Amino acid sequence: MFDDLRPHLVELRKRLGLxxxxxxxxxxxxxxxxxxxxxxxxxxxxxxxxxxxQVIESxxxxxxxxxxxxxxxxxxxxxxxxxxATQLQQNLTDASKVATNELATLLQKAAHSAxxxxxxLVHYDLNQTKTSTKxxxxxxxxxxxxxxxxxxxxxSFFAGLLGALPFILYQLWLFVAPxxxxxxxxxxxxxxxxxxxxxxxxxxxxYYIVTPFGFQFLITFGSFLYTPLINIExxxxxxxxxxxxxxxxxxxxxxxxxxxxxxxxxxxxxxxFFKYAVLIIFVLAALLTPPDVLTQFLMAIPMIxxxxxxxxxxRSVNPEPKADTQEERA
Numbered sequence: 001m002f003d004d005l006r007p008h009l010v011e012l013r014k015r016l017g018l019x020x021x022x023x024x025x026x027x028x029x030x031x032x033x034x035x036x037x038x039x040x041x042x043x044x045x046x047x048x049x050x051x052x053x054q055v056i057e058s059x060x061x062x063x064x065x066x067x068x069x070x071x072x073x074x075x076x077x078x079x080x081x082x083x084x085a086t087q088l089q090q091n092l093t094d095a096s097k098v099a100t101n102e103l104a105t106l107l108q109k110a111a112h113s114a115x116x117x118x119x120x121l122v123h124y125d126l127n128q129t130k131t132s133t134k135x136x137x138x139x140x141x142x143x144x145x146x147x148x149x150x151x152x153x154x155x156s157f158f159a160g161l162l163g164a165l166p167f168i169l170y171q172l173w174l175f176v177a178p179x180x181x182x183x184x185x186x187x188x189x190x191x192x193x194x195x196x197x198x199x200x201x202x203x204x205x206x207y208y209i210v211t212p213f214g215f216q217f218l219i220t221f222g223s224f225l226y227t228p229l230i231n232i233e234x235x236x237x238x239x240x241x242x243x244x245x246x247x248x249x250x251x252x253x254x255x256x257x258x259x260x261x262x263x264x265x266x267x268x269x270x271x272x273f274f275k276y277a278v279l280i281i282f283v284l285a286a287l288l289t290p291p292d293v294l295t296q297f298l299m300a301i302p303m304i305x306x307x308x309x310x311x312x313x314x315r316s317v318n319p320e321p322k323a324d325t326q327e328e329r330a
Contacts, residue, residue: 011178015171022167027160034152037159041239042140044207045230048215142232154236158243162203166196187261194254202250203243205302211242214295242295245288249303256310260318268320270311277307 030037142148169192177185219228259265270277285300 011175015175019164019168019171022164022171023157023160025160026163027156030159030163031152031156033159034156038151038155041155041236042232044211044215045140045235048212048219049228051216052219139229140232140235141229144233147233151232151236154233154240158236158240162200165199166192169195187258191254191258194257195251198250198254199247202246202248205250206242206246206299210246210295210298211239213298214242217294241288245284246299246302249284249288249299250306252303252306253310253313257313257317260314263318265314266318266320267311267315270307270314274307274311278304281307 142151144150170188173188173191177188256265256270281303282296282300285296285303288299
């Protein structure tokens with residue numbers, strides 16, 4: 001029995017070795033551009049921090065304006081710095097024109113006005129400082145001495161894995177191809193192109209649809225009490241998990257297409273399994289996404305839609321025979 005498996009194990013080792021080698025080659029290429037890739041990866045987080053900061057600052061400024069209006073209602077005749085400056089100018093002008101004994105009195109008034117103006121400007125500067133001080137200062141940090149280097153390694157590996165994905169799928173097909181018929185072997189191009197395309201569509205969907213909503217929700221929650229200092233190492237793992245999860249989820253139509261092509265499943269199989277598939281989808285969404293309901297639904301709902309599309313694909317490739325359906329109903 002082992003002698004029968006030996007050729008397959010040798011072939012598997014060959015395909016795995018080539019796949020790993022392609023990942024390493026793509027890794028070294030991506031490492032030369034790791035700054036650009038890291039900027040692309042952290043862009044959703046920076047956008048979320050900026051948007052949440054603007055929301056918090058606008059709410060704080062609104063609250064300050066309300067307090068200012070309330071203080072103005074209680075003190076309607078409050079003297080402004082502009083009025084004090086005008087009064088000082090007028091007193092000094094009068095003092096320059098008068099050359100009598102009243103000059104000392106006018107100068108004293110001017111001195112008092114100048115003193116009041118200085119006090120008012122001091123309070124004004126303090127108030128301006130309070131309003132301009134940021135109450136939200138979220139930052140991306142690192143807690144390790146070589147944190148930046150290890151982040152570059154992780155980012156380059158993630159990019160290399162994505163770049164080598166078509167070649168990895170091609171090696172997978174070459175491993176499976178000896179057990180297929182000649183007409184089935186011709187599906188290598190649709191398998192590689194379709195699998196790579198759907199994986200990248202899943203990554204793009206997660207990047208432009210899921211992460212903006214998910215990051216903004218997670219950062220906003222509790223940001224009025226705490227300042228988020230996000231560790232870049234944790235964020236890279238967090239981001240990679242989301243991207244890989246959505247990329248694999250979007251492979252469902254491709255997988256079901258080739259299973260139907262091999263005659264392993266029919267549309268009736270998927271329809272009967274639908275209620276279990278919904279449960280499995282939500283469990284996978286909970287495992288592959290952050291622990292918040294919004295992101296889980298953003299992954300589960302597209303997967304359910306993809307499952308419905310897969311049923312249509314399988315129906316066009318390998319539909320359930322009508323005779324068997326009638327016998328089951330009978």
